Amino acid sequence: MSVLEVRNLQTHFFTDAGVVKAVDGVDFALNEGEVLGLVGESGSGKSVTGFSILRLVDPPGRVVGGQILFRGQDLAQLPASEMRRLRGNKIAMIFQDPMMTLNPVLRIDTQMIEAVRAHDKVSAKAARDRAISALSKVGIPSPAERLDAYPHQFSGGMRQRVAIAIALLNGPDLIVADEPTTALDVTIQSQILAEVQDLARDTGTALIWITHDLAVVAGLADRVAVMYAGRIVETGQTDDVLTTPGHPYSVGLLGSIPGHGQRGERLTQIPGMAPNMAHLPPGCAFAPRCFNADERCRTDAPGIEDMERVRQLRCHHPLTKAGGTP
Amino acid sequence: MLVYLLRRIAQSIFVALAMMVIVFFGIYMIGNPVDILISPDATPREIEETMARFGFDQPIYIQFLTFVGNALQGDLGRSFVHGESAVTLILHYMPATLELAALGLIFSVLIGIPLGVYAGYKADRWQGRAIMTGSIFGFSLPNFWVGMLLILIFAVELRWLPSTGRGDTVDVFGIRLSIFSENGLQYMILPALTLALYKASLVTRLARAGTQEALVQDYVKFARAKGVSETRILFVHVLKNIMIPILTVLGLELGSMIAFAVVTETVFAWPGMGKLLIDSILTLDRPVIVAYLMMTVLIFIVINLVVDIVYTILDPRVRVTGGAG
Ligand SMILES: Nc1ncnc2c1ncn2[C@@H]1O[C@H](COP(=O)(O)OP(=O)(O)OP(=O)(O)O)[C@@H](O)[C@H]1O
Ligand SMILES: [Mg+2]
Numbered sequence: 029m030s031v032l033e034v035r036n037l038q039t040h041f042f043t044d045a046g047v048v049k050a051v052d053g054v055d056f057a058l059n060e061g062e063v064l065g066l067v068g069e070s071g072s073g074k075s076v077t078g079f080s081i082l083r084l085v086d087p088p089g090r091v092v093g094g095q096i097l098f099r100g101q102d103l104a105q106l107p108a109s110e111m112r113r114l115r116g117n118k119i120a121m122i123f124q125d126p127m128m129t130l131n132p133v134l135r136i137d138t139q140m141i142e143a144v145r146a147h148d149k150v151s152a153k154a155a156r157d158r159a160i161s162a163l164s165k166v167g168i169p170s171p172a173e174r175l176d177a178y179p180h181q182f183s184g185g186m187r188q189r190v191a192i193a194i195a196l197l198n199g200p201d202l203i204v205a206d207e208p209t210t211a212l213d214v215t216i217q218s219q220i221l222a223e224v225q226d227l228a229r230d231t232g233t234a235l236i237w238i239t240h241d242l243a244v245v246a247g248l249a250d251r252v253a254v255m256y257a258g259r260i261v262e263t264g265q266t267d268d269v270l271t272t273p274g275h276p277y278s279v280g281l282l283g284s285i286p287g288h289g290q291r292g293e294r295l296t297q298i299p300g301m302a303p304n305m306a307h308l309p310p311g312c313a314f315a316p317r318c319f320n321a322d323e324r325c326r327t328d329a330p331g332i333e334d335m336e337r338v339r340q341l342r343c344h345h346p347l348t349k350a351g352g353t354p
Numbered sequence: 355m356l357v358y359l360l361r362r363i364a365q366s367i368f369v370a371l372a373m374m375v376i377v378f379f380g381i382y383m384i385g386n387p388v389d390i391l392i393s394p395d396a397t398p399r400e401i402e403e404t405m406a407r408f409g410f411d412q413p414i415y416i417q418f419l420t421f422v423g424n425a426l427q428g429d430l431g432r433s434f435v436h437g438e439s440a441v442t443l444i445l446h447y448m449p450a451t452l453e454l455a456a457l458g459l460i461f462s463v464l465i466g467i468p469l470g471v472y473a474g475y476k477a478d479r480w481q482g483r484a485i486m487t488g489s490i491f492g493f494s495l496p497n498f499w500v501g502m503l504l505i506l507i508f509a510v511e512l513r514w515l516p517s518t519g520r521g522d523t524v525d526v527f528g529i530r531l532s533i534f535s536e537n538g539l540q541y542m543i544l545p546a547l548t549l550a551l552y553k554a555s556l557v558t559r560l561a562r563a564g565t566q567e568a569l570v571q572d573y574v575k576f577a578r579a580k581g582v583s584e585t586r587i588l589f590v591h592v593l594k595n596i597m598i599p600i601l602t603v604l605g606l607e608l609g610s611m612i613a614f615a616v617v618t619e620t621v622f623a624w625p626g627m628g629k630l631l632i633d634s635i636l637t638l639d640r641p642v643i644v645a646y647l648m649m650t651v652l653i654f655i656v657i658n659l660v661v662d663i664v665y666t667i668l669d670p671r672v673r674v675t676g677g678a679g
Contacts, residue, residue, distance in 0.1 A: 147581055
């Protein structure tokens with residue numbers, strides 16, 4: 029059964045420079061216990077997609093269209109008070125920058141206990157015990173003592189573990205993890221990845237893992253959605269997308285993973301710059317940077333094309349035919 | 355930390371010395387106290403005798419050195435009018451002023467913080483704008499006018515509160531205070547409100563700016579992502595962050611609150627050292643004026659020091675680095 033189904037999500041920012049369509053027609057679905065990797069360059073709208081699901085988009089941004097069905101209930105229509113009851117309870121989020129997510133002047137115990145008590149009217153003692161067990165789950169040594177510390181007494185990696193522990197506190201059905209390991213060094217990154225993967229598997233929590241790093245997705249996600257300029261341009265099973273990418277942009281992203289191409293080959297960069305989101309070209313947003321673009325790409329935006337049931341592409345000239353040969 | 359503290363104390367001593375020079379020579383410029391000490395029909399001999407008794411016949415630098423020497427021993431001269439030591443006189447009137455300033459400070463926090471936090475939360479809505487407009491009045495209405503308006507409304511029209519005087523006092527360690535007696539407190543409310551108005555506006559603005567800044571921080575968004583209620587976000591997450599700068603500013607403003615009290619005390623006939631100062635100026639009671647100014651400077655210096663120390667205690671981040679350095 030699907031935990032989350034996002035249909036034609038549109039989140040726009042109404043800035044002085046014009047309307048920025050940060051998310052413009054995003055569709056995807058997520059089953060229980062499934063891990064979806066949401067990949068794309070910086071500015072492609074990954075974080076905004078995540079915040080839209082939790083209805084935490086900051087003004088001047090607003091969800092202007094689409095449905096966010098969480099267990100069949102449309103979050104986009106939910107009153108603010110009911111949305112608050114879901115947040116941190118059924119749907120949790122881990123933010124991009126661990127140095128900024130914890131309140132610097134509140135102790136860790138305050139910040140964890142309030143997360144429990146916002147949803148469960150348990151005693152402070154019971155909430156504290158739950159916090160301790162969450163901290164030990166994410167590998168924080170002597171959690172009971174660490175609870176009395178302030179955030180600045182933790183390293184970046186430890187702070188992100190605390191943030192993950194907070195996300196786990198109420199046993200959510202869905203966690204949106206927004207590049208939680210990007211700010212950390214590589215060893216800690218892989219440690220945390222492995223831990224989160226185990227946790228998601230053990231608890232049946234569905235996970236949206238946002239990253240710009242396809243290598244991270246390879247080891248973690250069941251499915252991948254590749255995002256470009258506010259749209260998902262390709263989705264599919266992780267293995268399929270990584271081995272036979274259908275969209276020229278996915279190919280470009282893959283080319284920029286070290287160790288993925290042939291030995292000795294130079295890392296390819298996607299030519300050109302990420303698009304200006306306030307002034308997108310009329311046709312396919314990727315056309316100006318695409319090696320395969322023609323006149324049609326520059327004038328009509330491609331629709332979604334189902335290649336197989338689980339594989340979807342937004343491209344006039346997909347590199348993968350239904351059989352899988354490029 | 356210790357080095358820092360010592361340096362701050364040295365700075366303070368320098369400020370006190372500089373202030374002595376300014377105060378002494380500044381006061382020396384205004385009027386001749388002998389004129390009011392002696393009846394107009396006194397003989398020149400009498401005038402000379404009086405001059406000699408108060409040391410006015412000495413050259414000015416000798417007078418200054420005598421003044422500094424005495425000041426260092428805690429002696430700032432005798433009041434020409436009361437005949438008492440000026441310091442004793444000031445100390446006698448000081449508690450009334452301090453308790454008024456303290457209550458004013460409490461009022462300005464109790465009024466300013468909720469208004470400011472709410473205005474920051476509703477910054478773009480009419481509620482926020484209305485509060486900001488109100489705070490402009492708080493800044494610009496003159497103290498004495500507000501005082502008289504409050505007297506008119508609450509004392510004359512509504513008869514809820516007394517208008518002038520001090521009311522009952524309670525002895526606390528030998529100091530007479532009104533704040534702990536119910537009747538005395540009633541007498542304090544109007545003058546303290548008058549005194550608080552300007553500071554409340556200041557706190558409102560500080561709290562609003564701080565709230566607006568804090569609300570866009572990731573930790574607020576993360577608290578929302580945890581499902582924490584907006585009330586708790588505002589009054590725990592945001593408030594705890596903005597209290598540090600607000601308390602710092604307020605602490606520093608306590609000094610000016612005491613200085614502001616001069617006008618308020620006159621309007622409400624509050625027997626504090628501000629009223630004493632005005633009376634002394636009218637009678638050219640030079641030692642009392644000098645003593646008042648020196649004591650005020652001393653209060654300023656002490657407050658600044660205390661605020662600095664409290665600041666390091668309040669902010670957990672400063673606390674750690676401060677301990678190491
Ligand atoms: N507050 C804002 N005002 C205006 N535009 C915004 C705002 N926040 C985001 N955007 C727009 O939304 C687009 C998507 O932003 P988003 O943060 O989702 O990117 P991202 O894919 O998460 O990138 P990154 O990998 O750098 O985190 C940006 O290109 C930006 O133009
Ligand atoms: Mg992002």
